[in-house]
Amino acid sequence: MFWSSPSADLEIGIFLLIVALITSIIIYAVTKKIFASILVISILSNLIFYLNTDSRLFDIYNLKWMVVFTLDIWPYINILLIIIFISFYAHKCYKIKKNK
Numbered sequence: 001m002f003w004s005s006p007s008a009d010l011e012i013g014i015f016l017l018i019v020a021l022i023t024s025i026i027i028y029a030v031t032k033k034i035f036a037s038i039l040v041i042s043i044l045s046n047l048i049f050y051l052n053t054d055s056r057l058f059d060i061y062n063l064k065w066m067v068v069f070t071l072d073i074w075p076y077i078n079i080l081l082i083i084i085f086i087s088f089y090a091h092k093c094y095k096i097k098k099n100k
Contacts (some may be wrong), residue, residue, distance in 0.1 A: 006057040013052055018077035035088070039081050046074045 024041035028034060049070040052058075058067050 004057065006060040009052060009057040010054045013057070017045060020048065032035060035085060039085050042081060043078050046070065046078055049074075056095045
């Protein structure tokens with residue numbers, strides 16, 4: 001990711017994951033929407049791992065399955081979460097407008 005050292009990549013990745021978790025907690029504290037905070041942490045975590053997939057970290061620690069999951073499965077999970085998020089809140093707005 002940033003350096004050729006797997007241990008430095010691991011430390012930076014953990015730090016960024018903690019920042020993503022704190023961001024998600026702040027979003028939940030402000031909006032009180034748990035699904036929005038789950039969506040944010042999922043997208044940010046996927047982005048962090050995606051940026052780190054070409055490093056030697058996953059080779060050294062024998063985590064090739066994480067690269068496959070990050071590149072092939074996790075983006076589809078995020079797309080599904082976004083579709084559910086949009087449809088849920090569109091339905092909610094439709095019900096509010098219908099009741100007026």
